[in-house]
Amino acid sequence: MSTLYISQYRLVEVAHVKPHYVYVVDIFHSGKKYSVEKRYSAFHSLHRELRAHYQTPVFPPKRVRNTQPKVLEQRRLGLEQYLQQMLKSAATRKKILSFFGLNLSQEQEDIYLTDDVSDEEIDELGKPVNHEPIFKHKQDTYLEIETNKFNDTLSASVLSVFYGDRL
Secondary structure, eight states: OOEEEEEEEEEEOOTTSOOEEEEEEEEEETTEEEEEEEEHHHHHHHHHHHHHHSOOOOOOOSOOOOOOHHHHHHHHHHHHHHHHHHHHSTTTHHHHHHHTTOOOOHHHHHHHHHOOOOGGGBOTTSOBOOSOOSOOOSSOGGGOOOTTOOOOHHHHHHHHHHHGGGO
16 A cells, blocks of 8 residues: 655745745655655646546645745645545556656556555544554553552552551
């Protein structure tokens, strides 16, 4: 299964080229990590191409007049969610991967067509969980406060040496 995240964006200022932002996309595909930088206009072109043939989710607006970090972060998050949804779709997965320069072999494509991600495999942050949990607590164990009870055996032993049964 392939996953992707937009890890950051950065302003590119090169002589004779209008300043623009590029987005760094980290793609995990076939056990390897790939990092690709793309301009927003490239993502917009991809969206127009996909929209002509497939049903697509909402795409974040191309024009952003405000370059405040909060606005740019919202745009990054919207673009990341769009790309993740398009990558999950069996119909558009191949086009998304080829957009980033990754191509599926026929064998991999057959595997992906039968591979579905359920809601249970996604954590609270929207990232996939690829393993079974080691420990599962209903709440943070460090926040549990119990009076007159010592869960820590070492602490209880030391205190019993100094204070005896007075606790």
